[in-house]
Amino acid sequence: MSPELEQSPRSLLVCEKSSFMNEKARYDTHVSKHCFNYKVSIVIPECASLPASIGGVINSFNTYYRVRDLPLYKLLEENVIEKVVKKGHFYALSYNTRIDEDNTIAFLPTGQLILSVDKDTYEQLGLEGKPSQYKHRKVLRYVVTVDLTDKLMSPGAKGHQRLMTSLKEWVPMKCDLLITSKMTAADGDGGALRTLLSQYSFEECRPALQTRTLKETPCPSLLSSDLIGEKSCDPHHFLEWLGAVSMDISCDNEASSFLSTYVCPEPQNIMNQGLLCSITGFLIPENIYSLLLELRRYFDEPKFTSWLSMTVHGFMDSPVSWGTTEHGFLKGGENFYNFVCFRNQDYWLHMATSSHDGCPP
Incomplete structure (x- = not known):
């Protein structure tokens, strides 16, 4: 194998924990500065179908x-x-x-x-x-x-x-x-x-909407107060799990599988059912922010899950990532961010870039 293929390209992951109720939280600034987005993926554990309120916001996205x-x-x-x-x-x-x-x-x-x-x-x-x-x-x-x-x-x-x-x-x-x-x-x-x-x-x-139901899926255990600790999944491993779920890659590591030996990270539990929702197109920050606000309201009524996730993917070949920060593409092209929204209105924010990017704000 080529030495270049044996080495994974360097990437940068910035993590922060805060609350939507905190007046000094900057989540709205992070969303508004990430201008060029082609995909939003939502994972809602223990949810069988797309809630009408969330679907209504998605249908209002700009053409x-x-x-x-x-x-x-x-x-x-x-x-x-x-x-x-x-x-x-x-x-x-x-x-x-x-x-x-x-x-x-x-x-x-x-x-x-x-x-x-x-x-x-x-x-x-x-x-x-x-x-x-x-x-x-x-x-x-x-x-x-x-x-x-x-x-x-x-x-x-x-x-x-x-x-x-x-x-x-x-x-x-x-x-x-x-x-x-x-x-x-x-x-x-x-x-x-x-x-x-x-x-x-x-x-x-118009932005395209796709939904898929997850059944009996191993799922990382997350605790809002434990961004990087023993009781919650490590951020890198959590994002890797989200990628596997989005790509419909098995997380079971079954002996009969020759395609994937991936296994869900610990600590974990079993998600009886879940919803994976993807919106693709030319998506502007104003629409994404409206969706984030609606996802926060998901917990206004009692739910079986304590968290949900929204991942926003930027264009790999955009000349900028956040604001006017230059974006480049060599081996990787990472240009995305992820919110984990919790029932108590806490949130985790993960911002990822590749080796040819400035540090996220």
């Missing part, structure tokens, strides 16, 4: 657009930048691009444009940027961050004119994009955005 070969400068023209981008809550991310090989693009809801480009593209753009913090011996990649809310970026200003010239004439960048906005048509973005998209090949998509 998103998948548009092909959109010239980037089109999103910077006056009608769009003033009525859509600068209004806030606008998200766009290039897809079918690889962060370690291709030019990738992201629009943050704060009005920032992120370009992660190779050396040749950077030199042709003529825009100010900085070397990727994950450079090799030679700088092969650069990151350009443009604050579109700055006065210099107002249509007609010198900064905006230079940006348009760079992206329209010097490097006419086109890419496939995922686009969504929290703003409504009444706020002015509906007409401007759809008018633009109608000129190109696009489709409107």
Whole structure:
């Protein structure tokens, strides 16, 4: 076996314990700063079907657009930048691009444009940027961050004119994009955005929902006060168990199985039945936060379980992870966080990144 395959890529897991009732808790900040998400997985022990209240929140998730070969400068023209981008809550991310090989693009809801480009593209753009913090011996990649809310970026200003010239004439960048906005048509973005998209090949998509019932499944025992201790499962092992459940990998370590020798970590018990729910698409933080609030309400009435879990997966090839923190992809691509919500309103938060990422906030 290749030596590279024998070594697991380095990753970073940050864990914290707090309470939703704590005024100083930062769970809402962590959710809001993780902008680009493609999947949310929920595990509810001792639950047979998706509660109607949770299903209602999922059905209210924003639709998103998948548009092909959109010239980037089109999103910077006056009608769009003033009525859509600068209004806030606008998200766009290039897809079918690889962060370690291709030019990738992201629009943050704060009005920032992120370009992660190779050396040749950077030199042709003529825009100010900085070397990727994950450079090799030679700088092969650069990151350009443009604050579109700055006065210099107002249509007609010198900064905006230079940006348009760079992206329209010097490097006419086109890419496939995922686009969504929290703003409504009444706020002015509906007409401007759809008018633009109608000129190109696009489709409107809804997040997809899948549910699966778990039967007689070994399950880690968790105690809210014991994040890393003897009475609860270790965080690494717990997340590994969640991954196994999501991938429908047996946790029994049966002698007859030649596919998996995985076993549920200790301490453990048997989950008589459970619910695994997955939502996939271009998922924005506002919708995820609404779902988290509804999951907290799950314990308003007595339940057989004392905890439930929500895992949010970021795009592996997004140029950023939390906020404007650069995200990279070498051997791993970890870019996710997980909440364990307890009956007493305590929570655990796990935030994971790969070796080519900054530390989570």
